[in-house]
Amino acid sequence: MQSDDLVLLQQFREPATKEQAFTGILKKYQEKLYWHIRRLVVDHEDANDVLQNMFIKVWKGLENFREDSRLYTWLYRIATNESLSFIEQQKRKASVSLDEVGDVLSNKVKADTNFDANKLEWKLQLAIQQLPEKQRAVFNLRYYDEMPYEEMSRILDTSEGALKASYHHAAKKIEAFILEN
Structure with missing residues (x-):
């Protein structure tokens, strides 16, 4: 794992630096993840919604991140799953x-x-x-x-x-x- 990711994860686990660390993760990965999601769901507004939901899941799950994989891999997995779930929801709503x-x-x-x-x-x-x-x-x-x-x-x-x-x-x-x- 990249050393700056390790630092961010350590900071996230400390109550005094948790929000600052999460902001650091957002800044580092938000644009890449946005474009990954956007290419899957196409629409800008939808991509923003999926990205927001994805980062809520990251906020809730980051303390339990076991570091079995790189942070980047874990984030992409959540983004991909959220995108695919969003597409499934859209299909069900539209019943197409x-x-x-x-x-x-x-x-x-x-x-x-x-x-x-x-x-x-x-x-x-x-x-x-x-x-x-x-x-x-x-x-x-x-x-x-x-x-x-x-x-x-x-x-x-x-x-x-x-x-x-x-x-x-x-x-x-x-x-x-x-x-x-």
């Missing part, structure tokens, strides 16, 4: 099929004023939204965060081989989508 969820997320991408329909990045985002949630999480962690499979294995609680296969299938689906559209 898996295919329709991809359409809903694609429409959010299309409505985002930051995307230009003629740019490859926009097509990539549309393609990513067509993937099943877990495959999308694997693709995002590997492609955007350049996370090693070993680290992803700890976050997603899946074997490295399964993650490699999932990433490969996701990349093939994305490639096909971009070529067809």
Whole structure:
């Protein structure tokens, strides 16, 4: 574990420095986690809500963090689980099929004023939204965060081989989508 993370964890366990340490963790990881969540849930407001819920869970659970993994890995696991839970809740609320969820997320991408329909990045985002949630999480962690499979294995609680296969299938689906559209 990184020494600055160890210091933050030690400070968090002390009542006098608990809030300061949590603020340090927020500052260090908030932006990376926001973008990880945003790539999964697409919408800015939704990403902020998921991030906020995620940090509430971190605040409540950090004292019990056993340091079996890096703090970064633990945070990403919570962010991923919160994102996937949020998507499941959205599906239940809207009572839509898996295919329709991809359409809903694609429409959010299309409505985002930051995307230009003629740019490859926009097509990539549309393609990513067509993937099943877990495959999308694997693709995002590997492609955007350049996370090693070993680290992803700890976050997603899946074997490295399964993650490699999932990433490969996701990349093939994305490639096909971009070529067809």
